[in-house]
Amino acid sequence: MKRNNDLQLVNIGGQDILVPLGAKVADLNGIIVLNNTGRYIWELLAENHSVDDLTVAIVDCFDVETERARSDVQAFVAEIAKWEGIEA
Numbered sequence: 001m002k003r004n005n006d007l008q009l010v011n012i013g014g015q016d017i018l019v020p021l022g023a024k025v026a027d028l029n030g031i032i033v034l035n036n037t038g039r040y041i042w043e044l045l046a047e048n049h050s051v052d053d054l055t056v057a058i059v060d061c062f063d064v065e066t067e068r069a070r071s072d073v074q075a076f077v078a079e080i081a082k083w084e085g086i087e088a
Helices: 022-027 036-044 051-062 066-082
Strands: 007-012 015-020 032-034
Touching: 015 036, 032 036, 036 051, 036 066, 051 066
Parallel strands: none
Antiparallel strands: 007 015, 015 032
């Protein structure tokens, strides 16, 4: 999966936020505020990666157990998919 251009990362007041662009603005029901892990995953999604790839990257970067990393990656991807911010 890979992120698409319907969401853009912006930093407002020290908070990393994903905001919709173009036609997605009309669908705005909120915003997505990213923590450090979410921002890292978002940056990785600039290129095509599997859940397994992302999980390994999170484990390596944040020193977290594999099961927790996989769960967090899956939750993040599911949330972004609701906004159609990723391509399968």
